[in-house]
Amino acid sequence: MSNMISNVQPWFPSQPATATPSTAAGKQDAFGSSLVDAIDQVEQVHTDAQQQVKQLLHGDRQDIHNVMIAVEKADVTFQLMMQVRNKIVSAYQEISKLQF
Numbered sequence: 001m002s003n004m005i006s007n008v009q010p011w012f013p014s015q016p017a018t019a020t021p022s023t024a025a026g027k028q029d030a031f032g033s034s035l036v037d038a039i040d041q042v043e044q045v046h047t048d049a050q051q052q053v054k055q056l057l058h059g060d061r062q063d064i065h066n067v068m069i070a071v072e073k074a075d076v077t078f079q080l081m082m083q084v085r086n087k088i089v090s091a092y093q094e095i096s097k098l099q100f
Contacts, residue, residue: 042080045073049073049074052067052070053067
């Protein structure tokens with residue numbers, strides 16, 4: 001029985017995990033840069049859709065189907081970005097409610 005207990009690993013670390021300022025700052029920078037990259041991608045999809053619509057209106061394009069697909073893709077990516085923003089705001093609000 002004692003042999004069985006000695007083989008059990010604790011589910012919590014023996015030393016509390018403390019983030020060093022450089023580690024925490026690196027993770028914050030990585031998260032921030034990921035968000036900026038995602039927003040840039042959404043903006044690029046939106047710009048591409050706008051260009052295709054302008055080309056269609058000026059008569060430079062004849063394929064309305066691809067233009068509509070680009071517009072819908074821009075709409076879906078924007079909706080996804082808004083849902084991610086809502087989740088981040090919700091997580092921030094939950095964390096701000098915690099009492100330490």
